[in-house]
Amino acid sequence: xxxxxxxxxxxxxxxxxxxxxxxxxxxxxxxxxxxxxxxxxxxxxxxxxxxxxxxxxxxxxxxxxxxxxxxxxxxxxxxxxxxxxxxxxxxxxxxxxxxxxxxxxxxxxxxxxxxxxxxxxxxxxxxxxxxxxxxxxxxxxxxxxxxxxxxxxxxxxxxxx
Amino acid sequence: xxxxxxxxxxxxxxxxxxxxxxxxxxxxxxxxxxxxxxxxxxxxxxxxxxxxxxxxxxxxxxxxxxxxxxxxxxxxxxxxxxxxxxxxxxxxxxxxxxxxxxxxxxxxxxxxxxxxxxxxxxxxxxxxxxxxxxxxxxxxxxxxxxxxxxxxxxxxxxxxxxxxxxxxxxxxxxxxxxxxxxxxxxxxxxxxxxxxxxxxxxxxxxxxxxxxxxxxxxxxxxxxxxxxxxxxxxxxxxxxxxxxxxxxxxxxxxxxxxxxxxxxxxxxxxxxxxxxxxxxxxxxxxxxxxx
Numbered sequence: 001x002x003x004x005x006x007x008x009x010x011x012x013x014x015x016x017x018x019x020x021x022x023x024x025x026x027x028x029x030x031x032x033x034x035x036x037x038x039x040x041x042x043x044x045x046x047x048x049x050x051x052x053x054x055x056x057x058x059x060x061x062x063x064x065x066x067x068x069x070x071x072x073x074x075x076x077x078x079x080x081x082x083x084x085x086x087x088x089x090x091x092x093x094x095x096x097x098x099x100x101x102x103x104x105x106x107x108x109x110x111x112x113x114x115x116x117x118x119x120x121x122x123x124x125x126x127x128x129x130x131x132x133x134x135x136x137x138x139x140x141x142x143x144x145x146x147x148x149x150x151x152x153x154x155x156x157x158x159x160x161x
Numbered sequence: 162x163x164x165x166x167x168x169x170x171x172x173x174x175x176x177x178x179x180x181x182x183x184x185x186x187x188x189x190x191x192x193x194x195x196x197x198x199x200x201x202x203x204x205x206x207x208x209x210x211x212x213x214x215x216x217x218x219x220x221x222x223x224x225x226x227x228x229x230x231x232x233x234x235x236x237x238x239x240x241x242x243x244x245x246x247x248x249x250x251x252x253x254x255x256x257x258x259x260x261x262x263x264x265x266x267x268x269x270x271x272x273x274x275x276x277x278x279x280x281x282x283x284x285x286x287x288x289x290x291x292x293x294x295x296x297x298x299x300x301x302x303x304x305x306x307x308x309x310x311x312x313x314x315x316x317x318x319x320x321x322x323x324x325x326x327x328x329x330x331x332x333x334x335x336x337x338x339x340x341x342x343x344x345x346x347x348x349x350x351x352x353x354x355x356x357x358x359x360x361x362x363x364x365x366x367x368x369x370x371x372x373x374x375x376x377x378x379x380x381x382x383x384x385x386x387x388x389x390x391x392x393x394x395x396x397x398x399x400x401x402x403x404x405x406x407x408x409x410x411x412x413x414x415x416x417x418x419x420x421x422x423x424x425x426x427x428x429x430x431x432x433x434x435x436x437x438x439x440x441x442x443x444x445x446x447x448x449x450x451x452x
Binding site for chain 1 (some may be wrong): 199
């Protein structure tokens with residue numbers, strides 16, 4: 001009926017081959033099978049944004065995809081942001097400016113900001129608010145989140161410059 | 162919050178998909194972007210035995226230009242359509258409507274056809290389809306047919322696509338550059354479902370007299386509707402403040418909103434009037450090149 005299917009996918013540059021039942025959500029594959037616990041499952045129906053990952057270079061909610069659908073895909077999770085133990089500038093800004101309180105939504109915030117700043121490297125505050133509106137923070141720490149993303153934009157501009 | 166077990170099939174063509182639908186009939190459900198279906202499955206409000214994933218059917222994606230229209234593949238991602246130059250240049254109201262769907266992450270995955278066929282009365286694409294008199298190309302075991310938007314949206318979550326059929330393309334007209342248009346929406350927060358959504362297309366002459374007004378509303382009835390009384394009232398009239406206000410009032414006669422936890426029926430009706438006036442003003446400003 002719903003026997004396991006073989007999938008091959010690349011996550012943060014590492015290739016995996018797994019056998020998964022079709023009903024397994026992508027977020028559960030990442031957490032349970034690949035033990036990448038950075039991606040958080042929040043609402044599990046696409047509202048909170050905590051489980052946001054990059055799917056073939058674009059953000060996707062990993063609770064709104066089945067693992068079988070990721071066959072052949074390139075995925076990046078929050079674990080893929082830092083390089084050689086150095087925080088990504090977005091992570092550094094969240095750290096410096098207290099862009100997190102309990103931290104549950106943070107992986108979703110970081111991945112959303114990562115895509116946003118790639119598409120819009122010098123955003124206005126209003127654009128940043130709109131872009132980050134899809135990720136909910138129940139500590140309601142939005143002010144620091146927006147400040148962190150704006151700060152990261154500046155850092156990344158300087159790095160490039 | 163985990164979906165019930167199902168069998169997963171991923172056909173490579175429309176023909177193969179219809180073959181699977183004929184084989185499994187109402188046990189099967191098609192999944193495109195999954196941004197509405199997977200939440201329903203996670204809550205187990207939907208528990209299809211067979212899930213037919215059409216994401217691998219490349220012929221269903223992309224936007225083509227014909228003489229007087231654009232043809233959008235049903236599997237085209239919402240963000241891809243929003244950023245398409247063909248749509249920006251020829252039918253900007255369509256892109257504007259997409260920009261109000263959920264959040265960018267949802268639009269990366271959500272598809273044009275999926276949102277239209279889902280028939281949520283508060284969703285943006287059904288509303289803009291009605292104002293554009295879009296046509297939906299549907300393929301089934303007996304061949305294909307084109308259905309006008311006015312006949313496509315049957316009721317809540319029910320479209321004219323029959324169980325063994327699949328929506329493959331959406332045809333939208335190119336808009337004349339002189340026409341005014343707007344897509345306005347009232348929601349509690351950016352990205353929320355619309356309490357009221359209004360799409361307007363205005364054609365006026367050089368004396369500011371309305372030749373044709375098209376007004377479509379969402380969130381205020383079981384399906385997106387056209388404000389026909391308001392449309393015929395405006396035809397032939399000068400678009401001054403008093404006439405726009407009268408059209409807003411008339412628009413509420415063609416709707417039948419219901420109460421839910423987002424807003425009462427009374428509030429929706431009252432806001433429909435306000436949003437129609439706002440939509441008309443914005444569309445009128447565009448005819449004058451103000452925006």
